[in-house]
Amino acid sequence: MSNKISIYRFMSAGCNGCDVEIFECLVPRYKLGELNVEVVSSPEEANVLAxxxxxxxxGREELKASYEKIQPPKLVVAIGNCALTMEIFDGGYPMVGPPDRIVPVNLYVPGCPPRPQAIVSAIAKALDKTLSMEENYWDAPEGFRGLHEFDGEKCIGCGACAQVCSSKAIDIIDGNEKRLIKVNYGHCSFCAFCQDECPTEAIKLTKKYQMLTDNRNLTNITNEVQLISCSICGRRFMPEPQIEWAIKRVTEKVNVYEKFMDAVRRAMRICPDCRRETENIRDAKKLLLQLSTVARINRK
Amino acid sequence: MPRIVNIGPYRPQLLEPERFELLVENNKIIDANIELGYVHRGIEKLFTTKTYMQNLALAERICGICSGVHTLCYAQTVEKITDTPVPERAKYLRCIYMELERLHSHYLWFGVLAHTLHEHEAFLRIMVEREHVQDLLEYLTGNRINYLINTVGGVRRDITLKKAEKVREVLKNLRSLSDYIMSLLDDNGVFTEKIKGVGVLTRKKALEVGAVGPTLRGSGVKSDIRRDDPYAAYGELDFEVITEDDGDVYAKSLVRARETFESISIIDQAIENLPEGEISVKPGEPLVKEEIGRVEAPRGELFYYIKSNGTNMPERVKVRTPSFANDYAIIEMLRGERLENARVIIESIDPCFACTDRVTVIDVKTGRRREVQL
Incomplete structure (x- = not known):
């Protein structure tokens, strides 16, 4: 490999945030010069395609043509989440896919957009070089929206995060015994709506921003929650902690319901299908009647 | 014999891909075409598949440079649809965040201008000091770009006393950066000679092609949504609408340079007069109605139209971004100019093609080229 690294930047359908950050990498503070790297204006002069x-x-044909012209070693770096999964634009009608569907990609730099620090470290990693990282700007400030972290103790598996997610990055997968909550941070727009909406503050966006990877399938953070089985048919249908959390909330709000908690718990452990059976409806009606009577007396 | 010169589409000197077809004779540009669509993502369609809250993140990603102002315009329009009153403190905070965005956008533009004019020293100084704004935005909002600070019903993060101190400190640095940029534009400045008299857009032509923002103000038209149709707390803050009469690239630069001082002063005033209270309220239910919203983005007037059918997803969202309005001005400015000036003229409107390409009615299906006829 020649010593000089020349990067050719190819911007396709994104928001240009990443391009601004690459532009920003040219600032001496980010030490792109230290790595003997330059940004060039034609693919023929470049040996790295960003x-x-x-x-x-x-952009499809243009990308193919540009890739052909890149000099060896023909390193391809996909910068930003759009280049990984198309992120929030996934499903847009003119989109044909992330770049790795068209040309081979060596490295992915997740982030929306990645900090210049992350881009520079990615380039350093690609060149097998190390950067001096003692200056204070390498750390993200307090409140930075970076990589997700689950608190397994707190998560109740309710799926609120998946519902509010702006770019469909969170999947809820119900298995045989466990519910899997899967955050694909390569698809995430780091809006932190999940963090805001989580009722138990179980999901958090941390200060970690170095998420460099060479395998697009490994950009996941997962958490597992035990599912309970229906007390009648045995089907697994709801996370265990969610029921406990709901009951706790109810007793906190209306403490007179406390003596009915066993009955409520029994009713909640029946799956939606079994709830529709005649005898169960009768039981449920009876319970509701009792609860409303208590509530009425209490109100007076 | 005229020849055709292509600029773009994928040229790293232009921040974003776009093809300019120039008809050149004897090194003089006699005609120009713009071809759009390289950043087209189908956003207006995507808007209708997400809820009002989720769309905030999508609106932000129309453009990575003026990302905050897109969420502001979107949020203000949705607030009209959901009939949500915004707390006073949130209005002031919005002004602070949006003026910070205008600062980083204008500084970036000067960085790109220096890069285009091969003024390496100026480029480095501007980009290094621009980092102050980026660091501040990251500290205040949690991200350098796409900070998603505006939400329907207010803002998402407060500026505490400690943070306000930091803002004041950074503003001091920015004043010196703005002074430096002004010095580049004075009679002996390195920019002045290269851009004076280049790409003139007369007042009459500017109005004719419907230019907006600094491009229009550089041609002597006093037009600013912050003053003409005040939103957030702009009605209560004191600022001047900057205009220059010459209409060339130099006048546009001067408008932007002087606007950075106004922005710094607006932030100063907003921090001083920050009212106490809530920073956001819970939005109401969407009513069945149509609404429009407009704000002054760093590049000019940004316009949103939203049609609601009462569900939690909008039925139609239409966006008109400033760069789209200014694209026609490029063609006017290019005509009769020398070829080597083409790039600086294209850069002079601060084009943001990520914005524009979302709006263009590109015939992707038929592959037909959209051409701007003169």
């Missing part, structure tokens, strides 16, 4: 954004119909 792609930002997903690829749309108009």
């Amino acid at each position: 792609i930002t954004g997903g690829i749309n119909v108009k």
Whole structure:
């Protein structure tokens, strides 16, 4: 490999945030010069291709043509989440896919957009070089929205995070015994809506921002929650901690219900299908009647 | 014999891909075409598949440079649809965040201008000091770009006393950066000679092609949504609408340079007069109605139209971004200019093609080229 590293930047359908950050990497503080790296203006002069954004119909052929012209070692770096999974633009009609569907990609730099520090470290990693990291700007400030972290103790598996997620990055997968909550941070727009909406503050965005990877399938953070089985048919249908959390909330809000808690718990452990059976409906009606009577007396 | 010169689409000197087809004779540009669509992502369609809250993140990603102002315009329009009153403190905070964004956008533009004019020293100084704004935004909002600070019904993060101190400290540094930029634009400045008299857009032409923002103000038209149709707390803050009469690239630069001082002063005033109270309220239910919203983005007037059908997802969202309005101005400015000035003229409107490409009615399906006829 020659010593000089020349990067050709190819922006396809993205928001250009990543491009601004690459531009920013040229600032001496980020030490791109230390790595003997330059940004060049034509693919013929370059040996590294940096792609930002997903690829749309108009960019497909252009990307292929540019890739052909890159000099060996033909390193391809996909910068930003759009270049990894198309992120929030996934499902847009002109999109044909992330760049690795069209050309081979060696390294992915997740982030939306990645900090310049992350981009520079990615380039250093690609070149097998180390950067001096003692200056204070390497740490993200307090309140930075970076990589997710689950608190397994707190998570009740309710799935609120998946519902509010702006870019469909969170999947809820019900298995045989456990519910899997899977955050694909390569698909995430780091809006932190999940953190805001989580009723138990179980999901958090940490200060960690170095998420460099060479395998697009490994960009996941997962958490497992035990599912309970229906007390009648035995089907697994709801996370155990969610029921306990709901009961705790009810007793906190209306403490007169406390003596009915066993009955309520029994009713909640029946799956939606079994609840519709006649005798169960009768039982449920009876319980509701008792509860409303208590509530009425209490109100007076 | 005229020849055709292509600029773009994928040229790293231009921050974003776009093809400019220039008809050149004797090194003089006699005609120009713009081809759009390299950043088209189908966002207006995607808007209708997400809830009002989720769309905030999508609106932000229309453009990575003026990301905050997109969420502001979107949130203000949705607030009209959901009939949500915004707390006073949130209005002031919005002004602070948006002026910080205008600062980093204008500084970035000067960085790009220096890069285009091969003024390496100026480029480095501007980009290094621009980091102050980026660091501040990261500290205040949690991200350098795409900070998602505006939400329907207010803002998401407060500025505490400790943070306000930091803002004041950074503003001091920014004043010196703005002074430096002004010195580049004075009679002996390194920029002045290269951009004076280049790409003139007369007042009449500017109005004719419907230019907005600094491009229009550089041609002597006093137009600023912050003053003409005040939103957030701009009605209560004191600032001047900067105009220059010459209409060339130099005038546009001067407008932007002087605007950075105004922005710093607006932030100063907003921090001083920050009212106490809530920073956000819970939004109401969406009503069945249509609404429009407009704000002054760093590049000019940004316009949103939203149609609601009462569900939690909008039925139609239409966006008109400033760069789209200014694209026609590029063609006007290019005509009759020398070829080597083409790039600086294109850069002079601060084009943001990520914005523009979302709006263009590109015939992706038929592959037909959209051409701007003169």
